[in-house]
Amino acid sequence: MKSKVVPTIKLYDYLLVPIQIELDDNTVERLQMQILHEIHENDVRGIIIDVSMVDVIDSYISFVLSETAGMAKAMGCHTVICGIQPQVALTLAQMGIRLKDIITARSLEDAIDILDELD
Amino acid sequence: MKEAIIYNLKELVEDLAASDDLKREWEDFLVNLADAFSSEDKDERIKELFKNLLDFADADALIRGIELLNSRIGGFPFIEMLKFAVEALDGIRKEKETRLRELNDILAELATPIIRIWQDILLVPLIGTLDSHRAQNMAEKLLERTASTRAKIVIVDVTGVPMIDTIVGGFLIEMFNAIKLLGSDVILTGIKPEIAHTLVKLGVDFNMVIIKRDLESALKYAIGIAPDKSDRKHGRKRGDGDEE
C-alpha cells in the first residue's frame, strides 16, 4: 500500500480515522481506498471518522463518505462519524444531504459506545 | 501647512461654526490638525481627528470644512484629506454596525433562551412568531450550543408558537436534521395539531424526531435515556479473543 493519506489509529478493533487535512477530491478518493484496504488488512469491525478539523463538507465529499460506509458495511463494518462542526451540520442539512449508511456520534467516546452497543 | 492653518485660524473658525460652543470645537480641531501636519504619524493622527470631529459635526460639515481649507490654504492636500474623511466615516459606520450586531445578539438570546436543564439535556422553549431570520439565527445558536455542551438530547418546546408556516417549518426540520448530524437526539413537544399538520406536509421524518405530548413527558423521557456520566461503564465488553 502506498503512503497513507491520513494516519489512522487502531483502537480496540475499531479504526479511528482523524481527518486533519484539506479534503480535495483526489484526497477523498485516496482516503476511501486507504480505509477499505485497512479494513481488509487489519480485521476492523468498526470505523470512526473524526471530522472535527474539516470546515467544508460538500455534496461530493458526502457522497464518497457514504459510499465508503456502504462498502465497509458490505465487509461487515459499521461507520460512525463524529466531530461534525455545527456550521457544517447546518450547511449539510440545508442542502438536504443525508449521510447514508453513516451513524453520527457526539464525540469519540460516544462513537466507541455506539459501536460497542452494535456488537 | 501648519503655519498657514494657524495664520488663518480666526477666519476659518468664523466661517465654519455659528455658535460659540461649536467655534471652540472647530478651533481645537484646526489647531490639532495643524499640529498633525508636522508630526510623524500624520495620516493616523488626521484620521483620528476626523473621527473625533464627527462626534459633534456631521459628514457634510466635515466635507465643507475640508473644502473651505482647500479654498483658503494654498497647497492643501485636498484629495488626500477627502480620502481620510471617507475612511473616518467608514470606520464610524463599522463601529455602529458592530454595536448594533452585539445588541441584536443580546436580543436574540433573550428571545430564545437555551437552557441546560440536565447534564446531557438542552431545553429550548420557543416563544412568539418565528420569522425566517429569527429561525436561522436560533438554529445557529442552538447548533453551537449543542456542539459545545455535547448534549445528548435537545428538547424543542413549541407551546408558545402560535403559527408555523411552511418556510419556518422547513427551517425547523433542517435544524432537527442538523442536530442529528451532531449525534444528538431531538424531542419536539407542545405541538399543536395545525403545526403537526404543517410538519407532516413538509415531510418531517418522525423517525428522526421524537414527539412528546407535553414538556413533562418530554422531560421524563429525556432523563430516562440520557445516561448519567457516573454510570458510565468503565470496562468495555469485548468480543472473544481480541484481548491478550
Next chain:
Amino acid sequence: MIEVNPQDYDIVLKIKDESDIAVSRQMAKNFAQKMNFSLADVTKIATAVSELARNIYRYAKEGYIYIREKEAGPEKAITIEILACDEGPGIENVELAVSGGYTTSERSLGLGLAGIRRLMDSFHIESEVGKGTAVIVEKRRHAY
C-alpha cells in the same frame, strides 16, 4: 454566454485542475470572513463555491468563478455575489438539473445545484447546450 468584466470583481478564480476546487472554496471562505458573515454563512458560501467549482471542473473542464462584495436592494444590504461561468457543454434540462436528485454523473448525489439554491438568497442560472453555463448567486449579510 454573458458579458463579464473581470475588473468589476474582487476575486477571479480560474478553474482548470482538480486542486482548484479546494483552492476556490478556501478563497471564498476567507473573503466571506473578511466581509463579516456569520460562521454559519461563511461555511454555506464556501460550500456553494465548492459545488460551483466542481461542476465546472467536472462538466466543462474549465471556467471561471468571480466573486465580489456589493450593496443590494433598497436597504443597501452588504451582499456577496458569486458568478460561475464556463463554455462547456451546457445543461439540457435546467429545471431538472436544479430540482435536486438529478445527475448525469455516476458517483454523485445530484444535490449540488439544488443545494446551492437553498444555501444562498438568490440563484440564477443560464445554460445553453453547446455554449456553456453561467450561475449567479448572492447572499446578503443579515441586517443587524
